[in-house]
Amino acid sequence: MDTVLTVKWRLIVARGLLAVVIGLLLIAWPDLSLVTAIVLFGSYALADGLITIFISFTRRSEDRWIPLVLGWVGILIAVFILAWPDKTTALLLWTAAAWALTSGIGYMVLAYRSKGEGASMSLFGAIGLITVVLALLLAVRPDAPFATVATTFGVFAVAWGVLSVVLGVRLRDIVAQLRRGEVSHPEQMP
Numbered sequence: 001m002d003t004v005l006t007v008k009w010r011l012i013v014a015r016g017l018l019a020v021v022i023g024l025l026l027i028a029w030p031d032l033s034l035v036t037a038i039v040l041f042g043s044y045a046l047a048d049g050l051i052t053i054f055i056s057f058t059r060r061s062e063d064r065w066i067p068l069v070l071g072w073v074g075i076l077i078a079v080f081i082l083a084w085p086d087k088t089t090a091l092l093l094w095t096a097a098a099w100a101l102t103s104g105i106g107y108m109v110l111a112y113r114s115k116g117e118g119a120s121m122s123l124f125g126a127i128g129l130i131t132v133v134l135a136l137l138l139a140v141r142p143d144a145p146f147a148t149v150a151t152t153f154g155v156f157a158v159a160w161g162v163l164s165v166v167l168g169v170r171l172r173d174i175v176a177q178l179r180r181g182e183v184s185h186p187e188q189m190p
Helices: 002-028 034-056 062-083 089-113 120-140 146-180
Strands: none
Touching (some): 034 062, 120 146
């Protein structure tokens, strides 16, 4: 079990660090070309989808379907975005908003259904909440100037990435405690 958790925490940290890097790029250079920003987002959505699908196969519960669906949604959105990066901004923003809303709700459902699995699951709830906020911001202002959208995505990506890194580090601590025999199962963690 600790091997699966070791892989899981490393993937979650890697995904979080990737989000932070992309977010900082978008904040530092909000005037990137639209196509460049779209390719960055599409690449992240693809990586996120693949990692989420992998993580779904490491879950031993009836909730395995939630990350599996989230992963496939991310991959489908990424394929759409990467295949047609030159489509109109509004269409891509609506697509990104749909992805953010689906992911955010999924993370909040996962956190709620896993509430007995320790405090780490509250981080999933926080990640879900900020993702839903991003979706609402995109849906309310799909006609916002590109630099504003890029900066909004950047701030979201940094916040999301930091929460993901914190979650990954928390899982790493659980693995260490399992190896030391301090707990016999991750659900015993506070």
